[in-house]
Every structure is written in C-alpha cells, then in structure tokens.
Amino acid sequence: MTELFRRFAKSGSLRQRARQVIPGGGHTYAKGDDQYPLLAPGFIERGSGCHVWDVDGNEYIEFGMGNRAVGLGHAYPDVLKAVETALRSGSNFTRPARIEVDCAETFLDLVPAAEMVKFCKDGSDATSGAIRLARAYTGRDLVACCADHPFFSTDDWFIGTTVMNAGIPETVRQLTVTFRYNDIDSVRQLFASHPGKIAAVILEASRTDEPGDGFLHNVQRICRENGALFVLDEMITGFRWNTGGAQAEYAIEPDLSCFGKALANGFSVSALTGKREYMRLGGLDHTDRPRVFLLSTTHGAETHALAAAIATMNIYRNEPVIEHVYRQGRLLADGIEQAAKRHGLADFVKVVGRPCCLTYVTLDQNQSPSQAFRSLLLQETIKRGVLMPSLVVSYTHDDAAIAETIDVVDAALAIYARAMDDGVGKHLVGRPSHQVFRRFNQPDDDHAGVVPCLP
Incomplete structure (x- = not known):
C-alpha cells in the first residue's frame, strides 16, 4: 500500500499546498478531490492527444477530456498553431x-x-x-x-x-x-x-x-x-x-x-x-x-482564444470529427458491455448516453447507484493507466487507445465482481467519492484525497 501512495507523492504534497490557498484545492467542482478515490492523480502536468501525465509522471489514457471541453485532443497541433500566430499580434x-x-x-x-x-x-x-x-x-x-x-x-x-x-x-x-x-x-x-x-x-x-x-x-x-x-x-x-x-x-x-x-x-x-x-x-x-x-x-x-475557436470549427467542418467520435464511442461501449457480461456485471455496470458523449453507471448489490463502487472502478482503472470520470472520446482516441481501455476496464471489473461478493470496503482504499451537490461536507472531507507525503 505504501508503494501505491508513493505513486502519487507529488500530487499529495501539492494537494496540501493547494487547499491552503484555493478553496477546495481547485477551480472546478467536478475536478475536486471529493470526486475521485484516494488513489488518484491530484494534478495533471501535461496532455497530448488522448493521453495525460500527472505531476508524478504517471501516464493515462484520458476520457474526461477537460470535462468535455477538449473535442479534438490535448494540445492539438492545428489549434496550437492558430493560437501562436494570433498571440504574436497581441491578445x-x-x-x-x-x-x-x-x-x-x-x-x-x-x-x-x-x-x-x-x-x-x-x-x-x-x-x-x-x-x-x-x-x-x-x-x-x-x-x-x-x-x-x-x-x-x-x-x-x-x-x-x-x-x-x-x-x-x-x-x-x-x-x-x-x-x-x-x-x-x-x-x-x-x-x-x-x-x-x-x-x-x-x-x-x-x-x-x-x-x-x-x-x-x-x-x-x-x-x-x-x-x-x-x-x-x-x-x-x-x-x-x-x-x-x-x-x-x-x-x-x-x-x-x-x-x-x-x-x-x-x-x-x-x-x-x-x-x-x-x-x-x-x-x-x-x-x-x-x-x-x-x-x-x-x-x-481574446484574440488567441477566438483563433482557437476558428481553427477548431474549421476542423469540424472539413474533417470527420463527428463521425469519428461516434464510431469510437460505439467501440468503447460495446467492449465495456461485453466485459461486464463476462464478469456477471451486466446489471450493475452500464454504459449510458450517446456514443459521442458516454458516461457509466455503477450499481451495488441491490442495483442502487453507488459512489463506493464508482470510486472502486475509478481506482482500479487509474491503477492500470486509464483516467475515466466519464467515457468521453475525442478525435485523437484511436483504435489502439480504445482497445487498451477495454482491456483495463475488463481487469478492473474483475475486482468489482470480487467486491460484490466480499464487500467494496475490502478493495477500496479510503473513503468513496461524493456527489458535488450536497448541503454539507462530510466529516472526512477536510482530508479528502490528501495523500500522505512520503520521502
């Protein structure tokens, strides 16, 4: 377990600093510590295409895509070129x-x-x-x-x-x-x-x-x-x-x-x-x-932001972006649904939404929505190199990324199935995630997501 915490040591240190100077430690509730399991990257250092790297150097295939704001892929070259050109003339x-x-x-x-x-x-x-x-x-x-x-x-x-x-x-x-x-x-x-x-x-x-x-x-x-x-x-x-x-x-x-x-x-x-x-x-x-x-x-x-918008819209107009995200979304949904069936979880883990904008539902043994099982699935996919608060694909999610993600989810669902038998608490490290809209913080929220600093 210490080794797992060590994987996020820099994130843990940065979290403690962030929460001293930023309410909640970030600027978007959906990105907050309370939305993720304890064993999760706290801060992203950079992104390229459908991949991101956290401050500890861990690499992930990402499916949040900036809370759906990144449709083409992180640091998309044609968009960056337009931004750089605009910035040279002032913003x-x-x-x-x-x-x-x-x-x-x-x-x-x-x-x-x-x-x-x-x-x-x-x-x-x-x-x-x-x-x-x-x-x-x-x-x-x-x-x-x-x-x-x-x-x-x-x-x-x-x-x-x-x-x-x-x-x-x-x-x-x-x-x-x-x-x-x-x-x-x-x-x-x-x-x-x-x-x-x-x-x-x-x-x-x-x-x-x-x-x-x-x-x-x-x-x-x-x-x-x-x-x-x-x-x-x-x-x-x-x-x-x-x-x-x-x-x-x-x-x-x-x-x-x-x-x-x-x-x-x-x-x-x-x-x-x-x-x-x-x-x-x-x-x-x-x-x-x-x-x-x-x-x-x-x-x-601001000129550079509008330049990014023009470049993005032109790509949508001239390239098969929409067709691609629908296709990749279907591949992803089909693969995860098949994996859920293999593990006897078809009634407990469900992919929902349009193929271009998927999310998933995690249910407990009583088929009730479960934040604990959601946290477990996030924990196990993160451990294997996939960051998926949702299942939103981009233009840069290629077939290899989809195939790797399906394999990762399949392995994570094996743990989910075990947790259905012997209890989620035996597999989830720390507290489960919470709903954003709640009137009061829970007693453990002051420590939510804060990973101990390790040498």
Whole structure:
C-alpha cells in the first residue's frame, strides 16, 4: 500500500499546498478531490492527444477530456498553431479586433438557425445572458429549467435550485421553477400554475436519454403559445451531437442557445447565440426597447482564444470529427458491455448516453447507484493507466487507445465482481467519492484525497 501512495507523492504534497490557498484545492467542482478515490492523480502536468501525465509522471489514457471541453485532443497541433500566430499580434485591445467578426461569421455559418452571436468565457455567462435577455424581452421574472439536467450556471438563478444554495436569497430562489425531461405534462403544469409569468424555458436538448414523442418541439410550441422564450443549453451537445449542434440533429430552431466546451478545444470561449429579434437588445441599433447590459467581458474576445475557436470549427467542418467520435464511442461501449457480461456485471455496470458523449453507471448489490463502487472502478482503472470520470472520446482516441481501455476496464471489473461478493470496503482504499451537490461536507472531507507525503 505504501508503494501505491508513493505513486502519487507529488500530487499529495501539492494537494496540501493547494487547499491552503484555493478553496477546495481547485477551480472546478467536478475536478475536486471529493470526486475521485484516494488513489488518484491530484494534478495533471501535461496532455497530448488522448493521453495525460500527472505531476508524478504517471501516464493515462484520458476520457474526461477537460470535462468535455477538449473535442479534438490535448494540445492539438492545428489549434496550437492558430493560437501562436494570433498571440504574436497581441491578445486584447481597446477596440474590437477583426478576428471577432471572423469568428462570429464562422460560428453562424455552422449554426444556421442562429442569426447573431456574442462570445464570452464560460458557460455560466452565456446561459445567464440568455436568461437576462428573455426576462428583458418578455418583461417576466420566472425561469423554468429542467430538473433532470445537472448544471446550467454558477449564478443564483440556477444554484438556488440545488441543495448548495447557501448565500442565495430566498426571494431569488423562488424565481426559478423546474420541470422533468420528456414529461410534457410537467411543462404544461408550470405554465398553468404561473400564467403570464415565465420568461423562458431552458434545457439541454438531450443528455443520456433521447427526446421522446416530439418532446423538444412540444416544449417549443408551449413556449410560443405562452409568450416565453425557448432556450437550448448546447454546452455539451454543441460540436458533439452534430457540427450544427443538437438543434441541427433534432431539426429545431431555439430562440436562444448557448455553446461552449468543445467550441475552442479547451481554450476559454463560450457563446450566446440566437434570433436577431432577441439578441439585438444587447446592441446599439434598437430604439423601441430598453437597452440590455449583455455580456460585457474584458477578456471575452481574446484574440488567441477566438483563433482557437476558428481553427477548431474549421476542423469540424472539413474533417470527420463527428463521425469519428461516434464510431469510437460505439467501440468503447460495446467492449465495456461485453466485459461486464463476462464478469456477471451486466446489471450493475452500464454504459449510458450517446456514443459521442458516454458516461457509466455503477450499481451495488441491490442495483442502487453507488459512489463506493464508482470510486472502486475509478481506482482500479487509474491503477492500470486509464483516467475515466466519464467515457468521453475525442478525435485523437484511436483504435489502439480504445482497445487498451477495454482491456483495463475488463481487469478492473474483475475486482468489482470480487467486491460484490466480499464487500467494496475490502478493495477500496479510503473513503468513496461524493456527489458535488450536497448541503454539507462530510466529516472526512477536510482530508479528502490528501495523500500522505512520503520521502
């Protein structure tokens, strides 16, 4: 066991330093120590393609891909070349840069339903910008978001709906109501309960489940009948489901939509886009309505980030990226499902989602979702050189990487099967991981993921 800890000695030391100066030790909850088992890399040093190396020099095939932000692969050469070229001319100026127009035109050419676009830095800014526009346009206060989709924004209008709502006034919490995905009656009920008060409905087009019985189009119709805006969160689906986003895949035209994640292959670019009728309220040309203070960010149009976005979008347009991630995702899902069957775990370890954006479910002996078994599977795959908080493939996940991953998961599932018989506690080192959204930290959270420093 000491040797296993020694494998992450530098990560352990760095964790202790990080948690003294950064709340939680990092800047994204999904990357936190509490999301991983004790025996896990704490910090990544570098990445190339579908591989990453941690600060201790351990190499992994990676399937988180920057929480789905890296669609092509880490340090993708064509994207880096575009970034380097842009940086030589400066990154931020007093007036807009020409590349802002170039990037907007490139984006709108890929997303034909959109008529105007404004770039920003993260998904929360884009979705919150959409909510502000909808409220301004409709003159209404309430927002309806899908309760089955885990994250829309760090801002109060969404976080107030979660159990981590400390610091958010009750009056703000009451301004967001929720409905269920693929449950059109729950949408109808909201509008019936709040007539003339809902400004917008926001949801992801799909996640692990596909929209059934015309759900998206029916939600849009209800919005139009009731004077509310229909908003799609395309942070994940954009540039994975289809080069034109899920809206192109499902042939639906939202009033507003929000893109990010894979838009710039890991560089910080997100986008609020939509119909001119709504987007123009953030501009200078209208006189019929009040001005909307919309996405004014000093760093929102840094030239190197927009250069990364243009290069990324051009690759998506000219190369079979979408086809590749679907193909590799299918190979990965098939291989893992076969391995689960071999170990008698088909009812306990399940691959879910679209092939282009897979994740997995870990169940205990009672077929209930289990953080302990999830942690065990992570621990055993990490031990064998695969880092898979999800099963998200990139353009650089080749057949060799998929085959190696399937072999690693197969070996890890052998341990999982043993743990089903003699208890997960006999195989998992330390505490299990936790859910991000919880009201209080657990007693062991102060030490979560802190590996002892060893000489």
